[in-house]
Amino acid sequence: MKKFIEKCYKCNAGVKAARSVKESISLDCLKCIKCGEEYFTSSELVRFDILKGTRRLVRKFGVLGSSTIARIPNSIVEELNIKPGDYGVFEKRPDGILIRPYHAGDLGKQPRTRM
Ligand SMILES: [Zn+2]
Known part of the structure; x- marks a missing residue:
C-alpha cells in the first residue's frame, strides 16, 4: 500500500x-x-x-438485458424532482460519472440551437 x-x-x-x-x-x-x-x-x-x-x-450495478443498470436513490430523485420520462445526460469526469437531469417538460421551452 x-x-x-x-x-x-x-x-x-x-x-x-x-x-x-x-x-x-x-x-x-x-x-x-x-x-x-x-x-x-x-x-x-x-x-x-x-x-x-x-x-x-x-447502489450496486446490475444487468438488465444487454444494459448495465443502477438504481437512483429516492432522496436524490425527490430532491432533483426527477420524473419518469425525464432525461439523464452522462458526463465522464476524471473521478467518475456525473448524471445531469433534464426535465422532459422543460425541453420544449429551451431556445433551439441551429445545427
Ligand atoms: Zn503514534
Missing part, C-alpha cells in the same frame, strides 16, 4: 503498512509503530461503508 503519511500525527513515530479488522472486515492501513494509531485511506473507508451497507448513496 502507498505510504500516504510518513509519521504518526499523535506521537510523530514512524508508520508501517498493516491490516486492521473492523467489524470482521479486513482493511489496509498504516499503523504507528509506537502508539498503534491506525490511518486509513478514504477509499478503504468507502469500501468498509459499502460492505457494511452503511453508506446511503451507494
Whole structure:
C-alpha cells in the first residue's frame, strides 16, 4: 500500500503498512509503530461503508438485458424532482460519472440551437 503519511500525527513515530479488522472486515492501513494509531485511506473507508451497507448513496450495478443498470436513490430523485420520462445526460469526469437531469417538460421551452 502507498505510504500516504510518513509519521504518526499523535506521537510523530514512524508508520508501517498493516491490516486492521473492523467489524470482521479486513482493511489496509498504516499503523504507528509506537502508539498503534491506525490511518486509513478514504477509499478503504468507502469500501468498509459499502460492505457494511452503511453508506446511503451507494447502489450496486446490475444487468438488465444487454444494459448495465443502477438504481437512483429516492432522496436524490425527490430532491432533483426527477420524473419518469425525464432525461439523464452522462458526463465522464476524471473521478467518475456525473448524471445531469433534464426535465422532459422543460425541453420544449429551451431556445433551439441551429445545427
Ligand atoms: Zn503514534
